[in-house]
Amino acid sequence: xxxxxxxxxxxxxxxxxxxxxxxxxxxxxxxxxxxxxxxxxxxxxxxxxxxxxxxxxxxxxxxxxxxxxxxxxxxxxxxxxxxxxxxxxxxxxxxxxxxxxxxxxxxxxxxxxxxxxxxxxxxxxxxxxxxxxxxxxxxxxxxxxxxxxxxxxxxxxxxxxxxxxxxxxxxxxxxxxxxxxxxxxxxxxxxxxxxxxxxxxxxxxxxxxxxxxxxxxxxxxxxxxxxxxxxxxxxxxxxxxxxxxxxxxxxxxxxxxxxxxxxxxxxxxxxxxxxxxxxxxxxxxxxxxxxxxxxxxxxxxxxxxxxxxxxxxxxxxxxxxxxxxxxxxxxxxxxxxxxxxxxxxxxxxxxxxxxxxxxxxxxxxxxxxxxxxxxxxxxxxxxxxxxxxxxxxxxxxxxxxxxxxxxxxxxxxxxxxxxxxxxxxxxxxxxxx
Numbered sequence: 433x434x435x436x437x438x439x440x441x442x443x444x445x446x447x448x449x450x451x452x453x454x455x456x457x458x459x460x461x462x463x464x465x466x467x468x469x470x471x472x473x474x475x476x477x478x479x480x481x482x483x484x485x486x487x488x489x490x491x492x493x494x495x496x497x498x499x500x501x502x503x504x505x506x507x508x509x510x511x512x513x514x515x516x517x518x519x520x521x522x523x524x525x526x527x528x529x530x531x532x533x534x535x536x537x538x539x540x541x542x543x544x545x546x547x548x549x550x551x552x553x554x555x556x557x558x559x560x561x562x563x564x565x566x567x568x569x570x571x572x573x574x575x576x577x578x579x580x581x582x583x584x585x586x587x588x589x590x591x592x593x594x595x596x597x598x599x600x601x602x603x604x605x606x607x608x609x610x611x612x613x614x615x616x617x618x619x620x621x622x623x624x625x626x627x628x629x630x631x632x633x634x635x636x637x638x639x640x641x642x643x644x645x646x647x648x649x650x651x652x653x654x655x656x657x658x659x660x661x662x663x664x665x666x667x668x669x670x671x672x673x674x675x676x677x678x679x680x681x682x683x684x685x686x687x688x689x690x691x692x693x694x695x696x697x698x699x700x701x702x703x704x705x706x707x708x709x710x711x712x713x714x715x716x717x718x719x720x721x722x723x724x725x726x727x728x729x730x731x732x733x734x735x736x737x738x739x740x741x742x743x744x745x746x747x748x749x750x751x752x753x754x755x756x757x758x759x760x761x762x763x764x765x766x767x768x769x770x771x772x773x774x775x776x777x778x779x780x781x782x783x784x785x786x787x788x789x790x791x792x793x794x795x796x797x798x799x800x801x802x803x804x805x806x807x808x809x810x811x812x813x814x815x816x817x818x819x820x821x822x823x824x825x826x827x828x829x830x831x832x833x834x835x836x837x838x839x840x841x842x843x844x845x846x847x848x849x850x851x852x853x854x855x856x857x858x859x860x861x862x863x864x865x
Contacts, residue, residue, distance in 0.1 A: 465591045472583065473814035480861075481808045487842035489829040490808040492631060492783060494695050496833070498751055503743035504698070504734065510741075511733045522729035525717045526553025526705075530736040534691075534705045537739065541663065542673035543689055549710045552717055553727055557659055557692035557704040560716075561588045563723065564657065564688060564706065565622070567715040569594040574618040576654075578606040580815035580826075582631045585624060585659065594621075598817050603777040603786075605630065605637035608644045615652040622655045623648075627675055628663035629782025632815045632828035636780060642675045649686035655712075661692045664748050666781035667756030676707060685709050693735060695783070696748055703727065703735050755783065761836035762829065765843035773850060783832040786812070793853050794824040800861035801849040807842045 474490065481488035511518060525531065528547075535547035545551055554560040569575055571593035577586055579598035589596045597618055599611045606625050615623070625645070627637040637645070649656040658675045676687035692704040706716060720726070738744060762785055763778045776787040789795060795811040802808060812826025813819070831839055852859070 465593055470583075470587070474583070474810055477808055477810065480803045483806070486803075486806045486808060487834055487838050487845065488808045489831070489834065489839075489842060490810050491833065492830055493833050494699065494751075494783070495754065498754055499698050500738075500743060500747040503738055503741070503747060507734050507738035507741060507743070510737050511730065514733075515730070518730040518733045520729060522553075522726035522732060524721045524726050525713075526551075526727065527729055527732040527736060529740075530703075530732040531705075533736045533739040537744070538689070538691070538705075538707060542677035543707060544677075545707045546710075550707050550713055552706045552708075552713055552720065553732060554704045554706055554720065555702045555724065555727055556694055556699075557661055557690040557706075558584060558588070559720075559723070560690040560704050560706040561585060561624070561657070561659060562591075563716045563719045564655075564690075564708070564712070565589055565592050565594075566719050567712065568621050568655065574620045576611065576614060576618070576620045576623045577817065578625050578630070579817055579821060580632055580812065580823075581624075581817065582626070583814060583817075586817045589622075589624070596817060598821065600821075601625075601630065601633060601635065603633065603635050605633075605635045605641060606645075608641055608648065611645075612648055612651075615648060615654060619652070620654045622657055624657045624659065625675075626660070626662070627658050628660060628672065629665065629779055629784070631662070631782075632784055632810070632812065633786040634777065634779030634782050634784045635786075636669075636672060637675075639672050639678070642672065642678055645675060646679050646683040646687065650683050653686070655686055655688050657688045657690065659690045661695045662782040664696055665752060665755055665783065667752045667759065669780035688712065696751065697735070697738070697744070701731055701735060703731065752781075755781075755832060757836055758831040758834065758839060759785075761839045762831040762843070765840045769843040769847040770850070773847075783830050785829045785831065787827050787829060788812075788823065789825040789827070789850075791854070793850065795827040796824065796863075798850060798853050800859045800863055801853040801857075802846060803861045803863075804859055805845040805849040805852070807845040807849065809846075 477490045481490045530553055531547040531551050535545055535551055538545055565588050569592035573594040575589045575594050576597045576599055578601035599614055600607045629636055645656050656675055660674060674689050676689040679687040689707040693701055766776055774787050774789055776785050799811055810828045813822035813824055816822035
């Protein structure tokens with residue numbers, strides 16, 4: 433028999449014999465936050481959303497056909513000419529070229545920061561939030577997040593072992609009076625919001641409310657953390673500066689800004705950034721060293737080159753225009769096809785409509801009918817950290833990935849699905865509760 437070969441009866445001392453295994457699952461001693469990790473309710477819909485012919489309003493994905501492939505290809509080719517210098521480990525806080533480009537981009541949004549002492553390149557804004565929560569929170573601490581909110585943001589807070597509280601949010605963003613009252617009671621270390629075109633509500637917090645949030649941060653001594661993936665996707669109304677851009681004096685010590693290239697360039701780049709006071713920033717760099725050592729130097733240099741080429745400034749207006757048309761198409765089709773059966777607030781930017789069924793059919797009951805009629809959305813209850821507070825009649829619909837005609841057809845299908853559901857017709861789709 434050739435060296436290394438074996439068969440089922442081989443008793444060679446170099447071949448381990450099978451070990452009898454118990455049929456019972458081992459009782460691993462998982463850390464408390466991971467004893468029962470929740471499955472993503474949004475990801476679970478993807479098999480239905482990806483079916484040929486289905487109109488998906490479910491995912492929070494940017495429009496693939498709008499990616500600036502040419503611009504990124506040019507930047508990549510330029511970086512390839514010096515590829516050898518980009519294959520080493522990056523600085524943990526990010527390539528200097530990209531940090532300075534991102535500081536320039538932040539300044540264009542109104543937030544001036546020091547690229548070397550206040551800014552960190554991260555693996556998307558989700559990693560930025562995870563690093564920040566790890567640095568600031570531990571069991572026994574308290575944190576607050578608006579509700580409804582993006583589920584992964586809630587989990588980033590919970591995985592620290594901290595107690596997570598929620599404050600109601602809606603068309604105008606987080607309820608600042610309720611926040612003031614809750615913060616006085618629980619003394620949070622951190623309050624997290626999406627201030628511009630929130631996910632899922634599509635809400636934008638006014639300048640006056642942002643200033644009030646800064647007042648509350650100083651009063652209660654908590655970090656106000658703004659996650660900002662969407663602000664540059666404004667296609668109507670007037671831009672509002674980031675919360676940290678409005679911070680003056682002591683308030684600047686209590687404001688942190690997170691941002692991402694996922695919605696404006698491409699999610700696959702996994703490039704985001706964090707702007708924070710130097711002592712917080714320094715600790716986030718230490719946490720990143722323990723997490724992934726550094727983001728890819730190669731990808732960072734491509735993004736830095738793309739920004740330096742001016743392609744970003746040319747590209748973002750094209751996304752805004754396209755999303756504006758798609759937003760209009762969804763508003764028109766909702767009013768036309770579901771008049772009186774659904775209410776909604778039309779956003780001025782971003783990617784999402786937050787709509788609410790007005791009858792006795794809730795969004796979860798309707799979903800199997802919608803899938804059968806080849807249109808998919810996300811029931812609103814997926815975005816509530818506390819199930820008892822969930823609005824069962826709400827739904828999130830993204831207009832980003834479908835064109836205007838597909839969106840219009842999707843609303844026709846949704847109307848037919850609602851007819852079938854109200855008639856209690858049989859349905860073949862079975863979804864977990």
